[in-house]
Amino acid sequence: MYLHWENIPTRWHDNDVYGHVNNVVHYSLMDTVINQWLIGTAGFDPLKAPSVALCVESHCAxxxxxxxxxxxxxxxxxxxxxxxxxxxxxxxxxxxxxxVIAEGHFVHVFVDRETRDPVEIPESLRAEMRKLLTV
Incomplete structure (x- = not known):
């Protein structure tokens, strides 16, 4: 069960030489929705927050x-x-x-903006993430 949904129109330049949306666009759409949720719903400011979320793993089927x-x-x-x-x-x-055209995942690790050492996810952000948790 997916708890947050967004519709995104494809663009003319998303198609590749084979006439379908290129595989890199799928990753971009997932990353876009994740970051829109982080910013818009969870209130995360990726430009000013003391920590940043780095993608350490991604997959798309x-x-x-x-x-x-x-x-x-x-x-x-x-x-x-x-x-x-x-x-x-x-x-x-x-x-x-x-x-269904694709299923995938991203793993983000939160790190200190300056040192890049892993840090705990801020509690306010964790509280919002828990709302999307499907255990």
Missing amino acids: YKAEVSFPDTIQVGLRVGKLGRTSVRWEAVLGRVSDGT
Whole structure:
């Protein structure tokens, strides 16, 4: 079950030479939805916060093609919430017919902005992340 959803229209330049959305766009969509949620819902300021979230792992399993001018619905949840890290899980679907086009995950580790040493996820942010946790 995915607890946060956003619709994102594809763009003309998302298509590759094969006529479908290129694989790198799938990662970009997941990353965009994660960061929109962090900023818009959780109130995280990536430019001023004392810690930053670095992607240390990502994965995407492609299930079906999608092409411009399709709209992609991205579902987001937290699969695992650790002390210094979070595993975001995402599903991408074609809005027009509900077809799942990809499933993936990102693992963010929170680090000190200056030293890059791992730090605990701030409690206010953790509280918001817990709302997306699907254990």
